[in-house]
Amino acid sequence: MSATTTGTPLSAVSADAAVDAAAAAARRVTVALLRAGGAAPGLEEITARLEEVAERLEAAAPPLDERQAQLWEGGGAHRHDPVTGTENAIAPPLVLHGQEDGSVEGTVTLDLPYQGPPGHVHGGVSALLLDHTLGVANGWAGTSGMTAELTLRYHRPTPLFEPLVVTGRQVFVEGRKIRTEGAITAGGRLCVSAEGLFIDKHLPRPGRSATTG
Numbered sequence: 001m002s003a004t005t006t007g008t009p010l011s012a013v014s015a016d017a018a019v020d021a022a023a024a025a026a027r028r029v030t031v032a033l034l035r036a037g038g039a040a041p042g043l044e045e046i047t048a049r050l051e052e053v054a055e056r057l058e059a060a061a062p063p064l065d066e067r068q069a070q071l072w073e074g075g076g077a078h079r080h081d082p083v084t085g086t087e088n089a090i091a092p093p094l095v096l097h098g099q100e101d102g103s104v105e106g107t108v109t110l111d112l113p114y115q116g117p118p119g120h121v122h123g124g125v126s127a128l129l130l131d132h133t134l135g136v137a138n139g140w141a142g143t144s145g146m147t148a149e150l151t152l153r154y155h156r157p158t159p160l161f162e163p164l165v166v167t168g169r170q171v172f173v174e175g176r177k178i179r180t181e182g183a184i185t186a187g188g189r190l191c192v193s194a195e196g197l198f199i200d201k202h203l204p205r206p207g208r209s210a211t212t213g
């Protein structure tokens with residue numbers, strides 16, 4: 001997914017390759033379901049097998065507060081977030097790299113689950129990718145916070161099925177206010193640009209008393 005991007009990888013180190021592999025399989029199922037639709041033979045049996053898998057996972061899950069504490073431990077946040085999280089089946093996942101000039105960059109190709117207009121990426125999905133990428137750019141620059149405002153400009157439709165380059169860069173920090181910008185390009189053409197205002201604030205992590213979000 002990040003074949004064309006170099007730099008320091010900013011994704012969390014995998015905690016459990018088996019969990020990542022299961023999430024990748026679930027991601028593949030999500031794409032395959034949309035691609036096959038009613039053409040898939042034995043859909044009733046497929047449904048029953050998927051339900052059985054869900055039941056096994058649900059039966060194994062610890063209480064939610066326990067699981068939340070585990071998820072947020074160490075670099076865990078970056079393993080389960082909905083953009084770069086290798087443990088999260090809804091994350092593409094985008095792999096971001098920190099650049100020497102202080103920016104971050106990643107390459108990702110999106111398939112049918114992220115479609116908005118025909119053949120193109122849903123605008124909310126672009127917003128999700130950019131919100132997160134700007135947040136990681138802040139982390140890479142050293143001062144991060146919560147999104148207070150995110151302004152997007154959709155310059156042209158963002159294509160599915162081809163590599164997208166997602167970038168973010170912190171512009172300045174003034175007190176608790178952090179200004180960050182970013183973009184999504186396809187084949188060198190600007191599709192979406194973003195400007196964000198982040199406020200240096202972190203919610204407490206579950207299971208811990210310190211506010212080190």
Ligand SMILES: CCCCCCCC/C=C\CCCCCCCC(=O)SCCNC(=O)CCNC(=O)[C@H](O)C(C)(C)COP(=O)(O)OP(=O)(O)OC[C@H]1O[C@@H](n2cnc3c(N)ncnc32)[C@H](O)[C@@H]1OP(=O)(O)O
Nearest residue numbers: 010011012075078131132135136139140146147148199201
């Ligand atoms: C091993 C791996 C390595 C990885 C390395 C990389 C590290 C990466 C690190 C991390 C990556 C994570 C990336 C995540 C990215 C996603 C982030 C999100 O999605 S966050 C969820 C969505 N956002 C919310 O839910 C906020 C909800 N809003 C609030 O909680 C508050 O309103 C908040 C925090 C924004 C401000 O509240 P207050 O009480 O703390 O502060 P007040 O006093 O209100 O504001 C401070 C100043 O900011 C201005 N301000 C606040 N909100 C503003 C706004 N919307 N527009 C303009 N100004 C605003 C105010 O006017 C004030 O300015 P004056 O000091 O008076 O000049």
